[in-house]
Amino acid sequence: MRTQPLDPMALGGSDADDRSDSPRRYADEREKALLDAHQRAAGSETGRVRQMLVGSNLRYTALGFVAFVIVWYILTDLLTLPRFNFLPSPVAVFTQWTSTDPQYGISVFTPIYYEHILVSIRRVLLAFGIAVAAGVPLGILLGWNRTFYNLVFPIVELLRPIPPLAWVPFAVLILPGVESSVVFVTLLAAFFATVLNTLLGVWSISDDYFRAAHCLGYRRIDVLMRVIVPGAMPYVFTGLQIAMGVSWFSLVGGEMIAGRSGLGFLIFDAYMQVALPNIVIGMITLGLLGYLSSAGIRRVGAWLMAWQEKGRSA
Amino acid sequence: MMTQRSTKSYGHCVVDAVGKVYGATEDEAEIVLKDCTFDVPAGSLTVLLGPSGCGKSTLVNLIAGYDKPTLGRITLDGAPVSAPGVDRIVVFQETALFPWMTLLDNVAYGPIQTGRPRREAEQEASELLRAVGLAGFQDRYPSQISGGMQRRAEVARALITRPKLMLMDEPFRGLDHMSRGLMQEYYLKLFDEHRTTTLFVTSEIDEAIFLADRLVILSYKPTVVQTVIDVPLPRPRNFQMLTSSTYGQIKDQALGLLYDEALKAFDPGKAAA
Known part of the structure; x- marks a missing residue:
């Protein structure tokens, strides 16, 4: 019968001295391996923050905003719905907002x-x-x-x-x-x-x-x-x-x-x-x-x- | 010198023919306590044992002074109890540690408020927290520690005020079996050290006998004191005593009494018939 690779006793060498010592060594190695694995999985603190920012949370938020602006655009610029012509399109608002010489006097430069x-x-x-x-x-x-x-x-x-x-x-x-x-x-x-x-x-x-x-x-x-x-x-x-x-x-x-x-x-x-x-x-x-x-x-x-x-x- | 531990000479509490009725109108009136007479000898650990719902907490509230008995009287060292006071302290079933204070502040603030110097109070709080096995946790908030740890911190907070009488209302309820056993050991060590007169309420018979100098066994509602049994097991106690013959006899006696009462509590209709 072969030694089973998962038996902690079998991880040490074959001589008697080593074997009496091996459970502890196994335990130490096990702890180290666990900590390493944890480190790899969790990454550093900054890594986690970055993951949160560029991860799915932010992606969905951005998607929501884009969808919102598209609907706004469709309602105002593409469809000529009755009475919706009063509502400025996102393009008009954005142009005015960032203009150095705004038509109506208000922009981020005024x-x-x-x-x-x-x-x-x-x-x-x-x-x-x-x-x-x-x-x-x-x-x-x-x-x-x-x-x-x-x-x-x-x-x-x-x-x-x-x-x-x-x-x-x-x-x-x-x-x-x-x-x-x-x-x-x-x-x-x-x-x-x-x-x-x-x-x-x-x-x-x-x-x-x-x-x-x-x-x-x-x-x-x-x-x-x-x-x-x-x-x-x-x-x-x-x-x-x-x-x-x-x-x-x-x-x-x-x-x-x-x-x-x-x-x-x-x-x-x-x-x-x-x-x-x-x-x-x-x-x-x-x-x-x-x-x-x-x-x-x-x-x-x-x-x-x-x-x-x-x-x-x- | 066999021991330096002296039994406290104060904290003797007498509950004399106490009855309590709840309910605002005649129709609603319910007799919770019918006739309860017992005393808690100074320096003793007296355990109040009874089926759940028998009015143990009501008795604790009356002794604490949160409520007044309908009939009868309660005295502490001869003085009648009429209102809450710093000579009695209650350790509740649910944790009442202030969640917004660290463990150290929770334990130390009582004595600081009553005039002890902050440094001295914090020193003693630290020592008590260490004594209940919370040495490394004094800067944690209650929400950051386990239920068992919260219970221990609460015992420390009660002990630091040096009350004449400590009222413990099923303090270890809800803890798992192992933690409960360990809590009992910790608690007994503290009791042996301080010998603060204590009335300990429980519905667990093993816990009751393991802790008690004296057992007060209550009936189901309307509650009367059924029997008072002295527990002659020596202190300090250990779990080996749970298999001694003295223990067995007391448990037999208590169980016999409790069984009938528990049956009434379990199925009140049948008991009435």
Whole structure:
């Protein structure tokens, strides 16, 4: 009978000394082989990132975009559908957007384009900042104190469904200047989204944590800072993402009605001037800014809530 | 000097004729605890053993002060229990480690909040984590370690507060058989070292006898204390004792009592008939 190649005892030499030593050597070699194989399969960290970027994920995303633009092109340039002639084709938008001498005055080479963008970003950040600075503490207070909840929450719930644009007339009449009224209209929906999600966040914290904190001798302030605030964090960040989204919604509405600048104004002005490609440029720009700001919040959230991540690699 | 371990002289808990009824209206009223009387001697490990759903957790909540008995009274070292306090600590069935804190912070923060210097608290937390076999894990978050490890970290977090009475509500439930056995050994080592008066709740008879100085056996709902059995097995204990004749006798006695109760819990209709 021949020795079986898979028998670890058979991997060593034939003399007695070697044989007593061979199981360990086999084990060592086995570990090394495993690690080598793992290394080859997984590749380096950068290799994995590259694979993710050029791999199937990105390929499908690109495919989606291409299909979207093709459909847009077919609808506007190839088919002459009734009333669709108002919608600029992707070619017209792209030409205008990248022109050094744009027909309607807006392109990546005109300073005015960036002025509108900056004005809008500044308004959104200011409104978002105020909404969060006021909304998170209010939400925590509502979740923490029953009396305060009964006193305030019904009012919040009645005010919340009122569309921000309904506030425009009084905002313009009462607040000084265009800027403060646009910011006010922008922050309303964000504020309510933040308050509501923070409140839900506080409510989502299991009673066990409060009981444990109690047993461990946490004072009220420690319960607030060490249990309620971190415990509500996942919901708060969901709220912040929603808040950022609705900030952009309301901003554009406010700028259309009350603004003299900003992307909402750019779109409305383009409509009045029948500079239709500018509308699409404004829309795409808003889409990009909205996406980037939400992604930024997700990043910050993931970083602050590293404790949520599953897995053993600390 | 045979031993330096001294039995704690505090933590004596008396449960005196305690009854608890739940339900808001007369129709809904359900007697959960009918008449429970037993005591947890200072420095002892007393085990509350009963069929699932018999109101063991209710008793724990009453002793912890989360809820008040309908009748009867509970005292700790002579003082009546009326609200939660730092002299009693509960280790829950589900993990209540704060998921947003590292293990070290989870263990160390209690004493820091109650005024111990941070460095001293962290030092002791480190030592306790080492004692429960989590030496290399103190900077991990609870979600990054296994269920058994979470249970151990939680025991460490309870011990560091130096409570008079530790209430352990089926702390090893849900762990697989092997981990459960190892947890019991680890836990007993800790108990032998600290001798914190403990009321340990379980529905596992082997776990109960292996751990207990004293067994309090409960009936099914409405719950009464059926028997209190002293377990004269010496400490430190090991798994060989599970085959001793003392162990066998106690198990026989307890099983006989539990079987009838478990049957009632299993098929309440039949028991009523």
